Amino acid sequence: MRAAVQLFLEQGYHRVTLNEVAERLNITKPALYNYFRGKDEILFECWSMGAELVDSVITEINAGGGSGLAKLRKLVHAYAALMATDFGASLVRFDLRDLAERNAAVARAAKKRIDATFRRYIAGGMADGSIRRCDPKLAAFAIAGALNWIGHWYRRDGALSPTEIADEFTVRLTEGLATESRQQMTKKTPRAPRRRNSGRTTPGKKRTGGPR
Amino acid sequence: MRAAVQLFLEQGYHRVTLNEVAERLNITKPALYNYFRGKDEILFECWSMGAELVDSVITEINAGGGSGLAKLRKLVHAYAALMATDFGASLVRFDLRDLAERNAAVARAAKKRIDATFRRYIAGGMADGSIRRCDPKLAAFAIAGALNWIGHWYRRDGALSPTEIADEFTVRLTEGLATESRQQMTKKTPRAPRRRNSGRTTPGKKRTGGPR
DNA sequence: ACTTTTTCTTACCCATGGGTAACATATCGG
DNA sequence: CCGATATGTTACCCATGGGTAAGAAAAAGT
Numbered sequence: 106m107r108a109a110v111q112l113f114l115e116q117g118y119h120r121v122t123l124n125e126v127a128e129r130l131n132i133t134k135p136a137l138y139n140y141f142r143g144k145d146e147i148l149f150e151c152w153s154m155g156a157e158l159v160d161s162v163i164t165e166i167n168a169g170g171g172s173g174l175a176k177l178r179k180l181v182h183a184y185a186a187l188m189a190t191d192f193g194a195s196l197v198r199f200d201l202r203d204l205a206e207r208n209a210a211v212a213r214a215a216k217k218r219i220d221a222t223f224r225r226y227i228a229g230g231m232a233d234g235s236i237r238r239c240d241p242k243l244a245a246f247a248i249a250g251a252l253n254w255i256g257h258w259y260r261r262d263g264a265l266s267p268t269e270i271a272d273e274f275t276v277r278l279t280e281g282l283a284t285e286s287r288q289q290m291t292k293k294t295p296r297a298p299r300r301r302n303s304g305r306t307t308p309g310k311k312r313t314g315g316p317r
Numbered sequence: 318m319r320a321a322v323q324l325f326l327e328q329g330y331h332r333v334t335l336n337e338v339a340e341r342l343n344i345t346k347p348a349l350y351n352y353f354r355g356k357d358e359i360l361f362e363c364w365s366m367g368a369e370l371v372d373s374v375i376t377e378i379n380a381g382g383g384s385g386l387a388k389l390r391k392l393v394h395a396y397a398a399l400m401a402t403d404f405g406a407s408l409v410r411f412d413l414r415d416l417a418e419r420n421a422a423v424a425r426a427a428k429k430r431i432d433a434t435f436r437r438y439i440a441g442g443m444a445d446g447s448i449r450r451c452d453p454k455l456a457a458f459a460i461a462g463a464l465n466w467i468g469h470w471y472r473r474d475g476a477l478s479p480t481e482i483a484d485e486f487t488v489r490l491t492e493g494l495a496t497e498s499r500q501q502m503t504k505k506t507p508r509a510p511r512r513r514n515s516g517r518t519t520p521g522k523k524r525t526g527g528p529r
Numbered sequence: 530a531c532t533t534t535t536t537c538t539t540a541c542c543c544a545t546g547g548g549t550a551a552c553a554t555a556t557c558g559g
Numbered sequence: 560c561c562g563a564t565a566t567g568t569t570a571c572c573c574a575t576g577g578g579t580a581a582g583a584a585a586a587a588g589t
Contacts, residue, residue: 134577134578246463250470
């Protein structure tokens with residue numbers, strides 16, 4: 106999956122052949138079919154990996170406390186950093202229409218959950234007074250849009266480090282929403298908590314979704 | 318091109334066959350080759366159409382006056398509205414890697430010009446005092462990202478009208494940057510000036526880029 | 530050691546779809 | 560009215576690449 110996601114990102118799903126994926130692993134195409142039912146399932150598993158990363162971030166933030174604004178900032182920070190990883194970028198660079206309908210439905214649901222989380226934090230912040238009145242739907246779209254776009258322009262060899270991006274975006278995307286002015290915003294940007302891989306690495310799983 | 322851009326957007330470039338495009342025009346595939354050199358050139362012309370729309374917006378804003386912030390707001394407003402059109406969305410939904418290298422280079426240059434414009438307005442605003450100190454590069458990325466993302470989520474049959482989106486985004490994306498507080502921000506959002514098609518409609522043009 | 534299962538290979542199949550050849554029919558300038 | 564040009568059509572070509580069949584080679588279980 107690491108080999109596949111790299112190729113998919115750098116060349117685009119449709120231009121990558123299974124032979125190329127196999128070659129990079131020093132095996133041959135049919136060997137791949139021991140692990141995946143088809144090309145589109147590889148794509149789905151890569152996408153899914155990214156989604157799990159986001160989900161674990163959200164779970165962690167939900168577990169902690171803080172105002173709506175604080176939670177939103179944590180989410181923005183972690184999400185921005187995620188967009189600078191392969192599996193994170195796959196979340197926004199892959200076309201869900203390339204998936205089998207069954208998997209596409211799963212992906213749509215995951216997307217919806219993420220979007221709902223942004224809106225919930227914003228609405229929550231408006232309720233607890235940490236965020237100024239605004240339309241949560243459009244505000245979430247604006248923030249998520251800016252974040253998702255990172256997955257399109259970020260280059261590992263570029264001038265900006267993931268941390269710089271995450272730090273700056275955390276400020277830039279929320280300063281317009283905060284009720285209080287902007288004095289201490291930079292004082293204690295919550296350090297991204299050490300990566301807890303949330304358990305599963307799932308090395309030996311296979312045969313993902315029901316009958317094909 | 319209208320037929321093609323619609324199909325490309327709704328199904329994705331690789332899933333659209335030239336037969337489908339032709340069928341929608343009540344002609345047959347080979348007839349298309351009277352107007353385009355190949356599938357990828359149709360894609361390029363659609364993309365290009367969107368780029369021209371942006372360029373004409375920029376030209377118009379440059380011609381007018383106003384602070385850096387004012388120009389930025391005009392750009393955000395017009396760009397947001399553009400993202401809700403087919404040719405506008407094609408600007409961010411199409412994969413430039415599907416283009417012939419020659420055309421891809423043109424597209425990359427156009428993208429760069431647009432990005433530079435965002436940065437210039439922001440830097441200009443910092444110089445004339447209308448925009449607070451910040452990193453123009455990252456600020457431009459954040460704003461352009463939020464705007465570009467519109468092209469991915471906007472639905473003609475959705476709850477939000479292009480005007481609502483444009484109005485709201487103009488506020489949301491610039492309120493964090495403004496030096497002055499936010500009182501009269503909503504007073505005179507400059508109405509998007511009547512569409513000046515900037516001349517060329519180029520109905521009979523063919524054979525776009527040099528030798529294939 | 531031997532079976533059984535997992536992993537992998539070589540050799541194919543074949544639908545798809547971009548692109549072309551050769552030829553027909555409008556359309557138009559003069 | 561007629562040659563030239565633009566516009567279409569039918570019939571084909573063929574590279575590509577996902578996917579499968581049949582059977583080796585490793586690994587693992589006992």
